[in-house]
Amino acid sequence: MQTESSLSTTQLRQDANRWLRTYGTFIGFLAMIVIFSLLRPGVFLSPNNLRNITEQVAILAIVATTMTVVMVVGDFDLSVGALASLSGVVVADLLIQGVGLWPAVLAALAVGATAGLFNGLLVAYFGLSAFVATLATMTAFRGLSLFYTNGSTLFSGIPESFRLFGQSFTGPIPNSVLIMLAVLAVTWFVLEQTTFGRRLYAVGGNAQASYLAGLNVRALRLSAFVISGLGAALAGVVLTSRLFSAHPTAGEPLMLNSIAAVFLGMTMFREGEPHVPGTFVGVLLLGVMSNGLNILQVNSYIQLVLTGVIILLAVLLSGLARRG
Amino acid sequence: MxxxxxxxxxxxxxxxxxxxxxxxxxxxxxxxxxxxxxxxxxxxxxxxxxxxxxxxxxxxxxxxxxxxxxxxxxxxxxxxxxxxxxxxxxxxxxxxxxxxxxxxxxxxxxxxxxxxxxxxxxxxxxxxxxxxxxxxxxxxDNGQLGRETARYLAEAIGGKGNVVMFTHDPHPGVRARAEAAAAEFANYPEITVIEKKHIEVPGPVDFARSVTQDLLTAYPNDGDIAGIWAGWDEPALGATQAIEAAGRSGIVVVGIDGTDFARAEIAKGGPFIASIAQDFDxxxxxxxxxxxxxxxxxxxxxxxxxxxxxxxxxx
Incomplete structure (x- = not known):
């Protein structure tokens, strides 16, 4: 009798723990929304502000989504921010030189894919750690952007048609948000619904076993970097369109923020695995927090502290629960 | 490395x-x-x-x-x-x-x-x-750069209203500009500096743009914000873009450095009204x-x- 009841208590506690670790961060996110709405009623949840938030997170969401793919196979890509800057510089320069809209955008994406291929070769075929390889290419890409622009901002002569990606709307929805949704949907589908995606997860779970099971581990890791390079380049194009100018370091903040978003996402819904829905909520959490704290007129420095604390709390919560 | x-x-x-x-x-x-x-x-x-x-x-x-x-x-x-x-x-x-x-x-x-x-x-x-x-x-003279731009902004808004400052205090030059600007604003009794926002670098344009969007949400009425003073031209550009995208009128922006993109914005006749160039010649x-x-x-x-x-x- 006693054994049985203590068993069921243990069972209950385990269930509660599992529930907490799978939904804790998400609940925290919802709580944050409730708090902001109560503190600034009618402002935070206004359609205008919601549109602002989605617009503000769109570019980060694109990078974080494709970063998720790299993190699924167990790697990192530190070069995404510098690569976004580089592709932004490339698209702006080509447009200024009179190259057509779509060829310029495709060229920028090609730069991203090539850079991703290079990262992938270094990591998957030359055996460099992703950290070292992408740290090096990050520096090189940053140098290329600075060299390309001579450290200055490209803005003069960008055609109006380029507003399409970062400033125009389709109905009430900003195009940048539509691009973000497309990237989210495609990446989710590839990772969750295709054999290719399941293989990526297999590599991330156990590369050795995947290799023994006959998977082409190297090609899979390489492809993840190509996807990440493409995502970074696309983000760079949207960013350059949004700012209607290309700054040689404009994309840099995307790198750490995207990794933070994927980590936040890993604390949600599923156990310790990067996945697209989690990453998206992670991105939203970061975006909502910075927007909400700005609206509440919180000191800029304190905002940074709070952001760090929230990330730690989320990771700790899921980690602590796992121990229980 | x-x-x-x-x-x-x-x-x-x-x-x-x-x-x-x-x-x-x-x-x-x-x-x-x-x-x-x-x-x-x-x-x-x-x-x-x-x-x-x-x-x-x-x-x-x-x-x-x-x-x-x-x-x-x-x-x-x-x-x-x-x-x-x-x-x-x-x-x-x-x-x-x-x-x-x-x-x-x-x-x-x-x-x-x-x-x-x-x-x-x-x-x-x-x-x-x-x-x-x-x-x-x-x-x-960073102090002079800050002072002159602050005075220009103050005069442009008729010596009264709420002002937001975009700063980056860890950089000694930008900090000197901001301190001088704040001192200049203090000379106008009807001007209130309602917010000092630290602008992150790299990526100051997009950062300032998002911050400005949020400030416009927090201060939703025309006249809530009269001017934005930025410690250098990049955040001023971001602020300008956010103001224009939101369709808000009556907010003017000043920057510092007289960069080419700032000159282009100033020439357009939008919210970005002035910058100041360092006189290298x-x-x-x-x-x-x-x-x-x-x-x-x-x-x-x-x-x-x-x-x-x-x-x-x-x-």
């Missing part, structure tokens, strides 16, 4: 702090040519010739120095401070009459400067900094005069000369 990274970061920090600026009206060269009759040789050493601003300042200095009949050699080390020390030592060996540092922090080239000092060769900073053996450094000219006076035995009064900036407005 780490070494290189530090350099890139450093270079970047300098690049945006010294963001490009263009010429003001050329000044007639000084008539007086040297004092002693013997041809003087000046070695200009710089780590930053790739930077457009540095290049411009050094070319202007060359122009004024040659007008005085001096020989000028320019050496660029492409952000390599170690090599820069070697080049300073080379100049010392060649017994040049003076060395000019074209930007670059003297703290990173102490060994070379000490060699110059030991050989009795004067070193002058052209927007560089002070250090051992540096007789004098000529640079922009004036700096170069005055430095040439100071060096000439030094050759004639007149030691400068202090080790620093600050040159006021030139306002860039729609007119």
């Amino acid at each position: 780490r070494h290189k990274l530090v350099h890139v970061v450093w270079m970047f920090a300098l690049m945006w702090s010294l963001a490009a600026c263009t010429a003001v009206a050329p000044v007639a060269p000084a008539g007086d040519a040297g004092g002693t009759g013997q041809t003087k040789t000046i070695a200009v050493v710089t780590p930053y010739m790739a930077n457009a601003t540095t290049k411009y300042a050094i070319e202007q200095f060359e122009k004024y120095a040659k007008a005085k009949g001096w020989n000028v050699t320019v050496t660029d080390t492409n952000a390599d401070f170690n090599l820069l020390v070697s080049r300073i030592e080379d100049a010392v060996t060649q017994k040049v009459d003076a060395i000019v540092l074209g930007m670059g922090d003297p703290a990173q080239m102490t060994k070379g400067l000490e060699a110059a000092q030991a050989a009795g060769i004067p070193v002058f900073g052209l927007d560089a900094g002070n250090g051992p053996g540096v007789v004098l450094n000529i640079t922009s 004036g700096m170069a000219k005055q430095l040439a005069d100071i060096i000439e006076a030094y050759f004639n035995g007149e030691k400068p009064a202090g080790d620093s000369v600050q040159i006021p900036g030139v306002m860039v407005t729609r007119e």
Whole structure:
């Protein structure tokens, strides 16, 4: 009798723990929304502000989504921010030189894919750690952007048609948000619904076993970097369109923020695995927090502290629960 | 690797702090040519010739120095401070009459400067900094840049209303601008600085744009915010874009540095109404005069000369 009841208590506690670790961060996110709405009623949840938030997170969401793919196979890509800057510089320069809209955008994406291929070769075929390889290419890409622009901002002569990606709307929805949704949907589908995606997860779970099971581990890791390079380049194009100018370091903040978003996402819904829905909520959490704290007129420095604390709390919560 | 990274970061920090600026009206060269009759040789050493601003300042200095009949050699080390020390030592060996540092922090080239000092060769900073053996450094007056732009903004909003400041206090130059601007706003009793927002770098344009969007949400009515003062041009650009995208009227923006993109925005007639350019031409000219006076035995009064900036407005 006693054994049985203590068993069921243990069972209950385990269930509660599992529930907490799978939904804790998400609940925290919802709580944050409730708090902001109560503190600034009618402002935070206004359609205008919601549109602002989605617009503000769109570019980060694109990078974080494709970063998720790299993190699924167990790697990192530190070069995404510098690569976004580089592709932004490339698209702006080509447009200024009179190259057509779509060829310029495709060229920028090609730069991203090539850079991703290079990262992938270094990591998957030359055996460099992703950290070292992408740290090096990050520096090189940053140098290329600075060299390309001579450290200055490209803005003069960008055609109006380029507003399409970062400033125009389709109905009430900003195009940048539509691009973000497309990237989210495609990446989710590839990772969750295709054999290719399941293989990526297999590599991330156990590369050795995947290799023994006959998977082409190297090609899979390489492809993840190509996807990440493409995502970074696309983000760079949207960013350059949004700012209607290309700054040689404009994309840099995307790198750490995207990794933070994927980590936040890993604390949600599923156990310790990067996945697209989690990453998206992670991105939203970061975006909502910075927007909400700005609206509440919180000191800029304190905002940074709070952001760090929230990330730690989320990771700790899921980690602590796992121990229980 | 780490070494290189530090350099890139450093270079970047300098690049945006010294963001490009263009010429003001050329000044007639000084008539007086040297004092002693013997041809003087000046070695200009710089780590930053790739930077457009540095290049411009050094070319202007060359122009004024040659007008005085001096020989000028320019050496660029492409952000390599170690090599820069070697080049300073080379100049010392060649017994040049003076060395000019074209930007670059003297703290990173102490060994070379000490060699110059030991050989009795004067070193002058052209927007560089002070250090051992540096007789004098000529640079922009960041306080004046902040004060003038703040005054312009204050007058543009009729001396009253709420003002937001975009700052970056960890950077000493931008901090000096913000402190002077805040002091200037305090002279207007009907102006209130309602927010001071720290703008993150890199990525200041997009950051400032998002912050401005949020501020417009937090202060939703026309007249809630009258003006935005930005410590440099990039955040001013971001603020301008957010104001325009939101369709808000009655908010004006000022920046600092007189960058080409700021000039383009100002010319459009939108919310971005003014910036201020560092006067590198004036700096170069005055430095040439100071060096000439030094050759004639007149030691400068202090080790620093600050040159006021030139306002860039729609007119």
